[in-house]
Amino acid sequence: MRTLTVLGLLALASPALAAAMGQPAPGFTLKDLDGNVHRLADHKGKIVVLEWFNPGCPFVVNSHTKGSLVDTAAREIKDGVVWLAVNSAAPGKQGYGAEANRGAAKAWSLPNPILLDESGVVGKAYGATNTPHLFVIGKDGKLAYKGAIDNSPDGERASPRGGVLVEYVKAAIDDLAAGRPVRTAETKAYGCGVKYAN
Amino acid sequence: MTRRLPRGWGFGGALACGGAVALLACPPSSGGPTHASARPASVAPAPLAGVPPAGPRAEGDAFEVWLEAPGGIRAGDAAIARVVVKARGSYHVNREYPMSFRPAPAATATFQGEKVALGEGADRTPCADPPGEACTVSAPLRFTAREAGEARVAGTVAFSVCNPERCLIEKVPLSATVAAR
Numbered sequence: 478m479r480t481l482t483v484l485g486l487l488a489l490a491s492p493a494l495a496a497a498m499g500q501p502a503p504g505f506t507l508k509d510l511d512g513n514v515h516r517l518a519d520h521k522g523k524i525v526v527l528e529w530f531n532p533g534c535p536f537v538v539n540s541h542t543k544g545s546l547v548d549t550a551a552r553e554i555k556d557g558v559v560w561l562a563v564n565s566a567a568p569g570k571q572g573y574g575a576e577a578n579r580g581a582a583k584a585w586s587l588p589n590p591i592l593l594d595e596s597g598v599v600g601k602a603y604g605a606t607n608t609p610h611l612f613v614i615g616k617d618g619k620l621a622y623k624g625a626i627d628n629s630p631d632g633e634r635a636s637p638r639g640g641v642l643v644e645y646v647k648a649a650i651d652d653l654a655a656g657r658p659v660r661t662a663e664t665k666a667y668g669c670g671v672k673y674a675n
Numbered sequence: 676m677t678r679r680l681p682r683g684w685g686f687g688g689a690l691a692c693g694g695a696v697a698l699l700a701c702p703p704s705s706g707g708p709t710h711a712s713a714r715p716a717s718v719a720p721a722p723l724a725g726v727p728p729a730g731p732r733a734e735g736d737a738f739e740v741w742l743e744a745p746g747g748i749r750a751g752d753a754a755i756a757r758v759v760v761k762a763r764g765s766y767h768v769n770r771e772y773p774m775s776f777r778p779a780p781a782a783t784a785t786f787q788g789e790k791v792a793l794g795e796g797a798d799r800t801p802c803a804d805p806p807g808e809a810c811t812v813s814a815p816l817r818f819t820a821r822e823a824g825e826a827r828v829a830g831t832v833a834f835s836v837c838n839p840e841r842c843l844i845e846k847v848p849l850s851a852t853v854a855a856r
Binding site for chain 1: 771772773775790792835839840841842843844
């Protein structure tokens, strides 16, 4: 069963309303690879990171094997952050299904659950366009960051724009943890397109 | 002569091998939707029999890529080759991916760094479909022949092509010989 806030429902009708910065993040209920239910509402008062994920996407593979997602979730989880990967691939699309995702989770030693959003409802509520696409929700439940994991659109940290690597998600979490406004709140995500049904 | 890369070479091979140079020696991936089940990058790849050494041109199911070397260059003077990526079929060149050229140790020409960004000054030919995307990108590659004679422009071109179903990241070794006077 999936639950959407009014904001989430409105987002379905109008993409422009999807997951507005500084507004309450759309609630959801999704199952992970083992069928366990995860609700955003269960994590009130915590910083939550949503990572749009697809094991078939080479940018996701790069990010998790030599890029800015290597061990990142593990480090942040140790500091009390909730990290949830979301796969919005529709049936029949690249990266769809528990088996493909389970393989990735094992190969990359992912400590976080991977939630399956095969209808794409949650992805569209957030406006997720790429994999990887990261959303950081503050302890107040409001969307504080959305965009790329970093400024190196090869996913390998080898081609940072401007020549200096910036890890946007880490910076956003650090700002939130310190009680500061997030200095870079929105960036353009890079990677494969989310494999929605349409 | 165009070198045909084995089917499924693309990114799956890169993942299994963990490096541009190692691509030459990697077996092709078995394909499929996930590369996560490929061998970790730290495992030494097995040699791939029958793969010819890098030439000026290579192709895969989703792309063609080649080096256009200039003629009549003078040793010590700046010269410009072109790296051309042409997407095939339903693919287009992924404009968000930072195309680059990493000179090979065997190169006898000199370049502007250990890794050369190929975006600036690139000519992009739009696709008929999808609109707004480029199907051919021709990027200038500046180099200098150190001395008169044959200079080897050699290195690995990194680029990405996508279609609605998937993106591929390719790292393809190319090599061309240029006569310098």
